[in-house]
Amino acid sequence: MVDARIGKTRAALAAAMLELIAERDFSAITVADIVAKADVGYATFFRHYQDKEGLLFDAADRLIDELLPTMLPALRDEDTRSASIALCRFINDRKAICRALFAGGAEPQVRRILTERSMARAETTGLPDPPGLPFRLAITHSVRATLGILAWWFDEAPDMDCEEVGAIIDRLVIAPVRKG
Amino acid sequence: MVDARIGKTRAALAAAMLELIAERDFSAITVADIVAKADVGYATFFRHYQDKEGLLFDAADRLIDELLPTMLPALRDEDTRSASIALCRFINDRKAICRALFAGGAEPQVRRILTERSMARAETTGLPDPPGLPFRLAITHSVRATLGILAWWFDEAPDMDCEEVGAIIDRLVIAPVRKG
DNA sequence: TAACTTATGATATACCATGTATCATAAGTA
DNA sequence: TACTTATGATACATGGTATATCATAAGTTA
Secondary structure, eight states: OOOHHHHHHHHHHHHHHHHHHHHSOGGGOOHHHHHHHHTOOHHHHHHHOSSHHHHHHHHHHHHHHHHHHHHGGGGTSSOHHHHHHHHHHHHHHTHHHHIIIIISTTHHHHHHHHHHHHHHHHHHTTOOOOTTSOHHHHHHHHHHHHHHHHHHHHHHOTTOOHHHHHHHHIIIIIHHHHOO | OOOHHHHHHHHHHHHHHHHHHHHSOGGGOOHHHHHHHHTOOHHHHHHHOSSHHHHHHHHHHHHHHHHHHHHGGGGTSSOHHHHHHHHHHHHHHTHHHHIIIIISTTHHHHHHHHHHHHHHHHHHTTOOOOTTSOHHHHHHHHHHHHHHHHHHHHHHOTTOOHHHHHHHHIIIIIHHHHOO
């Protein structure tokens, strides 16, 4: 059996990182900040992760695994609006971590991971080519624009409900990509 | 009269920074890198700028001053496609610096400046409210999505001409924001 | 041209964050 | 209970930031 201390330490580090990333820019967070908030020794951090990006990617990877199956139907199904609203509901149910990863100072790094994995998944699951648009542009633009709208939702319109935000994403992002 | 050495030093620093930002991520560039390429003493850098972001913002500010009058007509005029193509022509004529500032590792910082100044200018010049969209969302989304498409153009489709890219920006960004 | 002002280069220095190494100890496993 | 090992504390090397100082060279002014 794996040592229980490992999971405990990693969970403490991840929780501390998410708290900090919600407060300030990712680049302004130091390893010393993270271990202080996690109540973990400084050297211990590097026994688990190569650097603070390693910790970030670990947390982001797990979220993206869950997120992808919810995200891609909007680019495949007929009812794009329902798919967009479903995406917003998924996000809304995991607001804390999504806010930290998508709207915090780590957005560029997380977006890169999400874009790459979306492309890989879109290729293997045979996503239909968007009419009149290069495939890679369609993906990068969809991911970037969607994350931007979600960040706006978190930061400037937290009371807006999933249906409204989903409709906005459908209008501003999904529909223009899908329709020729 | 102002000392000619000042302008010479600042020009050398700006040119060096633009070269470096085109090569690698902004966060991976050190002040020592900049002064080495500019052939300027290390301490001299801090006599002109507080830090490397200060130098970046100085260059970005001057470009944005020129850019804003070309960018906003797309959100005001009737012929949005022509305005989008005009924007691409403007960018194409200043490809080196635009690529460095918009598609390099400093994109988040430059985007923040551009978004703020777009909002300020849109308010003072009385931009028509986008139908069914909060004003701030319309601006942040337009800026973010446009910069994303430009970055894709620079990095993955450098041979595409201004008319094609302008049409894409019009279809993916401007038209969805303008039409209710 | 000469006298001045000042921006610069070189150097030294303090500070902080990263990342590694070591060792005693405490926690978990068998 | 005996073991394995993850941890905390500490020390240390490295590298980037930022400031201070001083002689010099460059530019300005008379």
